[in-house]
Amino acid sequence: MRIIKNIGQYFGEIFHAIKSLLTGMKITGYYFFHPKEIVTQQYPENRDTLKMFDRFRGEVVLIHDSNNEHRCTGCSACELACPNGTIEIINKKEIDPETGKSTKAIDQFVYHLSMCTFCNLCIIACPTDAIKMAQTFEHSVFDRSKLTKVLNNPGSKLMPGIRE
Amino acid sequence: MSTEQTVLGNETQEYFINMGPQHPSTHGVLRLLLTLDGEIIRKVEPHMGYIHRSIEKMCEKDSYQQIVHLTDRMDYLSCHINNEAVCLTVEMGLQLEIPERVKVIRTIISELTRLASHQLWWGVMGMDLGAITGFLYGFRDRELITDIFEETCGARLTMNYNVPGGLMFDIHPNFQKRTKEFLAYFKKKLPEYEELLTGNVIFEERTKGIGYISKEDVISYGVTGPSGRGSGFACDIRKLHPYSAYDRVEFKEILYNEGDSYARYMVRMDEMKESMHIIDQLIDNIPEGDYKAKTKAVIKLPAGEYYQRVETARGELGVYIISDNKKSPYRVKFRSPGFSNLSALDTMAKGCKIADLVAMMSTLDLVIPDIDR
Ligand code: SF4
Ligand code: SF4
Numbered sequence: 001m002r003i004i005k006n007i008g009q010y011f012g013e014i015f016h017a018i019k020s021l022l023t024g025m026k027i028t029g030y031y032f033f034h035p036k037e038i039v040t041q042q043y044p045e046n047r048d049t050l051k052m053f054d055r056f057r058g059e060v061v062l063i064h065d066s067n068n069e070h071r072c073t074g075c076s077a078c079e080l081a082c083p084n085g086t087i088e089i090i091n092k093k094e095i096d097p098e099t100g101k102s103t104k105a106i107d108q109f110v111y112h113l114s115m116c117t118f119c120n121l122c123i124i125a126c127p128t129d130a131i132k133m134a135q136t137f138e139h140s141v142f143d144r145s146k147l148t149k150v151l152n153n154p155g156s157k158l159m160p161g162i163r164e
Numbered sequence: 165m166s167t168e169q170t171v172l173g174n175e176t177q178e179y180f181i182n183m184g185p186q187h188p189s190t191h192g193v194l195r196l197l198l199t200l201d202g203e204i205i206r207k208v209e210p211h212m213g214y215i216h217r218s219i220e221k222m223c224e225k226d227s228y229q230q231i232v233h234l235t236d237r238m239d240y241l242s243c244h245i246n247n248e249a250v251c252l253t254v255e256m257g258l259q260l261e262i263p264e265r266v267k268v269i270r271t272i273i274s275e276l277t278r279l280a281s282h283q284l285w286w287g288v289m290g291m292d293l294g295a296i297t298g299f300l301y302g303f304r305d306r307e308l309i310t311d312i313f314e315e316t317c318g319a320r321l322t323m324n325y326n327v328p329g330g331l332m333f334d335i336h337p338n339f340q341k342r343t344k345e346f347l348a349y350f351k352k353k354l355p356e357y358e359e360l361l362t363g364n365v366i367f368e369e370r371t372k373g374i375g376y377i378s379k380e381d382v383i384s385y386g387v388t389g390p391s392g393r394g395s396g397f398a399c400d401i402r403k404l405h406p407y408s409a410y411d412r413v414e415f416k417e418i419l420y421n422e423g424d425s426y427a428r429y430m431v432r433m434d435e436m437k438e439s440m441h442i443i444d445q446l447i448d449n450i451p452e453g454d455y456k457a458k459t460k461a462v463i464k465l466p467a468g469e470y471y472q473r474v475e476t477a478r479g480e481l482g483v484y485i486i487s488d489n490k491k492s493p494y495r496v497k498f499r500s501p502g503f504s505n506l507s508a509l510d511t512m513a514k515g516c517k518i519a520d521l522v523a524m525m526s527t528l529d530l531v532i533p534d535i536d537r
Contacts, residue, residue: 016365017365020363020364020365020368021364021365021366023359023363023364024297024359024360024361024364026359027356027359027360028297028360052314053311053314053315053318053336054315055314055315055316055317055318055333055336056314056318056319057318057319081229081230083226083230083233083234117233117322118318118319118322119230119233119236119322119324120318120324120332121229121230121233121324124327124332133318
């Protein structure tokens with residue numbers, strides 16, 4: 001009697017095991033026959049249509065308008081806000097042509113992409129909204145020195161009326 | 165030390181083996197020094213520090229705004245909750261009144277973070293036990309949450325969305341729509357998780373009764389979070405010391421008393437449902453208002469000591485700040501959940517087999533940068 005009971009239990013367990021495996025297989029089988037539900041992105045192929053979200057933080061850029069003018073006064077607030085020394089503001093003295101007084105202006109806005117943690121603190125620190133996050137993300141290069149960038153375009157100027 | 169040195173007249177000898185620091189199932193650079201007798205584990209000695217970045221020390225030179233983004237890099241799967249913990253501590257020190265809107269948004273995003281973390285954990289748990297399918301399913305659903313984060317916070321993993329006093333910017337106009345879509349979607353998908361893994365005979369055999377730890381041991385090791393609640397230890401900070409908007413939502417604290425790997429697994433599975441329930445209650449009731457309270461550009465905490473606890477996806481995170489009224493803290497200490505949870509591994513693993521150790525570590529849900537900091 002006991003043996004029969006054990007045998008029953010034995011087959012019961014096997015049956016239960018197979019059933020549980022089939023339950024799982026049912027799901028994988030469902031997706032196998034419904035390829036429409038696959039959510040994977042075909043990344044390198046869809047490069048042209050791929051659009052990142054507006055707020056995505058790819059890298060810091062200095063905004064220039066069509067006259068090659070930017071809004072950075074060289075106040076260094078972003079440099080101070082940055083937790084890891086990613087930004088270096090190098091200023092120069094400039095003689096204002098109208099008043100003849102010497103003022104501070106940026107010479108080089110140096111940005112070390114390799115050190116940036118994309119924390120956005122520099123952007124919210126800037127009093128004149130001169131910098132923003134770009135949505136680029138393909139940053140890999142063969143030479144590390146290429147990751148140190150000067151963000152102000154050559155010959156660019158401060159937009160009039162920003163300093164006030 | 166061991167009881168069965170002689171089996172059937174054959175001398176057996178204990179030996180040592182290093183699991184990690186580069187072992188896929190340790191989920192990071194953790195080295196476990198195992199003392200083995202054949203396949204039986206006699207002792208587990210964790211060796212840490214391979215990813216130590218001295219975050220606590222770095223905090224001593226950073227401003228309070230800058231500290232927040234460092235905590236992204238501790239438990240990166242609960243980064244929003246870590247950020248929130250630091251912000252809550254600073255806000256406590258400043259005695260700042262936080263807008264209701266901020267509290268609700270923080271709570272929603274925290275719960276989304278918890279969901280994403282548990283989804284990833286579920287997938288990885290399956291993978292550790294040999295079911296790669298689960299891994300892909302978990303990541304598929306987590307992707308939708310990271311999309312929500314990317315749209316609102318600007319990053320998928322290290323979001324740094326909290327600032328002392330509130331949020332970095334307001335939620336994206338699509339946030340509510342997307343979150344509701346996700347909830348509707350995931351409520352249909354969660355039963356799939358159960359069918360794929362929970363009832364699976366191989367999975368049950370490898371987790372039920374394995375890695376047992378008693379409630380007393382859990383308390384004495386300070387194991388918190390789902391791992392502690394799997395042994396019946398009621399330790400949910402959201403219930404015990406409600407912060408943000410947890411005082412106005414209704415949810416159950418999930419408790420299982422078995423104390424084995426399977427119980428810890430079930431706690432997380434049920435927590436996902438509770439998280440969705442919390443978001444359901446809040447998502448349509450985000451109060452209008454500012455997304456940030458006014459703070460000075462340079463924050464100086466009044467001299468004193470501040471401590472705030474939050475519930476991350478892994479357990480209790482404590483932030484302890486000593487301030488001497490300067491713009492950086494005098495000392496910061498993080499009580500990270502992973503560190504205490506890891507300490508219980510030796511007790512759990514004694515007498516089990518190596519393959520069971522993998523399952524145990526999975527159900528402890530260790531994140532190594534959280535342990536090392
Ligand atoms: S995003 Fe953060 S790390 Fe990067 S430059 Fe700005 S402040 Fe520095
Ligand atoms: S980018 Fe903004 S914060 Fe930085 S130096 Fe220029 S004006 Fe100042």
